[in-house]
Amino acid sequence: MKKKLLKISLVGRTNAGKSTLINKLVGEQISIINKKINTTEDLIHGILNINNIQLVFFDTPGFKLDKEYDKKKPILKRNLWEGINISDLILFLIDSKNFKLNENIEHLKKLLEFKKKIIVVFNKNDLIDKKSILPMIKELDKFKKISNFFSISAKLNKGINYLITNLLNNSYQSEWLYLENEISNKNDIFITNECTRNALLTVLHKEIPYNLKINNMEFKYLKNGDLKIKQEIEIENPRYKKIILGKNGDKIKDIRIKSQMCISKILKCKTHLYLKIINAKKN
Numbered sequence: 026m027k028k029k030l031l032k033i034s035l036v037g038r039t040n041a042g043k044s045t046l047i048n049k050l051v052g053e054q055i056s057i058i059n060k061k062i063n064t065t066e067d068l069i070h071g072i073l074n075i076n077n078i079q080l081v082f083f084d085t086p087g088f089k090l091d092k093e094y095d096k097k098k099p100i101l102k103r104n105l106w107e108g109i110n111i112s113d114l115i116l117f118l119i120d121s122k123n124f125k126l127n128e129n130i131e132h133l134k135k136l137l138e139f140k141k142k143i144i145v146v147f148n149k150n151d152l153i154d155k156k157s158i159l160p161m162i163k164e165l166d167k168f169k170k171i172s173n174f175f176s177i178s179a180k181l182n183k184g185i186n187y188l189i190t191n192l193l194n195n196s197y198q199s200e201w202l203y204l205e206n207e208i209s210n211k212n213d214i215f216i217t218n219e220c221t222r223n224a225l226l227t228v229l230h231k232e233i234p235y236n237l238k239i240n241n242m243e244f245k246y247l248k249n250g251d252l253k254i255k256q257e258i259e260i261e262n263p264r265y266k267k268i269i270l271g272k273n274g275d276k277i278k279d280i281r282i283k284s285q286m287c288i289s290k291i292l293k294c295k296t297h298l299y300l301k302i303i304n305a306k307k308n
């Protein structure tokens with residue numbers, strides 16, 4: 026059978042559930058999820074192969090970036106546009122519970138400029154009365170440019186199979202981008218660093234976690250199969266150290282335990298995580 030391919034960008038407001046969906050599609054946690062905004066920073070590829078067809082999903086940083094954040098991290102916007110540019114089809118994900126017509130129209134207009142097929146996916150349908158989706162579809166269908174609408178719950182894994190079937194039908198004859206056994210463009214070190222970033226997002230408040238960098242210093246499987254990881258948390262402002270440590274070191278302990286649990290779950294092995302806070306390296 027000839028090989029087929031489809032490259033799909035997952036686009037939508039921050040918190041719409043893009044990373045939750047890519048993890049469900051791929052069947053593994055390759056992208057971190059958090060209820061804080063702008064969780065995803067990098068462009069993460071997730072791969073799903075079904076028979077002769079390869080679907081490659083790009084998880085993008087959310088639309089509607091916080092202005093301050095936008096200034097500090099222009100890379101997010103770049104990753105978002107790159108994800109759309111290299112895709113064949115755009116999946117525009119909407120949080121059905123927080124449907125904002127004007128904002129969605131504004132985003133859709135921007136997306137239409139790329140002249141790619143667009144599918145609209147209403148996510149989080151577990152939080153709403155399903156009937157309320159119809160009027161939302163009617164509004165967006167006025168564009169006459171949306172090729173399909175779906176209603177899903179990424180979190181509860183509902184409605185995703187219909188979406189996959191539709192995507193498979195859109196695939197075209199081509200060599201695959203990834204090998205049969207690959208599920209992401211990111212390696213284990215990336216995802217373990219992301220676990221710590223996610224723990225920092227959860228435990229710390231406001232802008233601090235967005236200004237930190239995680240460096241992997243050691244990643245080693247021990248003889249007994251356990252994993253030993255050493256990471257540095259790089260701070261750009263020395264006063265962050267006290268905040269991250271917390272009273273009697275309870276914050277950093279919480280961060281370490283949360284990250285360690287996340288790593289153990291994803292890599293399916295007992296993990297020993299060591300964290301060190303360092304000042305940003307001057308170039």
Ligand SMILES: Nc1nc2c(ncn2[C@@H]2O[C@H](COP(=O)(O)OP(=O)(O)OP(=O)(O)O)[C@@H](O)[C@H]2O)c(=O)[nH]1
Binds near residue numbers: 037041057065148149
């Ligand atoms: N109830 C419900 N919650 C969901 C669903 N999908 C995602 N969530 C929650 O929504 C929050 C945001 O999910 P993410 O997957 O991190 O959202 P995102 O679009 O990747 O966000 P950014 O990376 O910030 O752009 C998390 O708390 C998820 O658990 C869903 O179908 N139902």
Ligand SMILES: [Mg+2]
Binds near residue numbers: 043056057084087
């Ligand atoms: Mg995300």
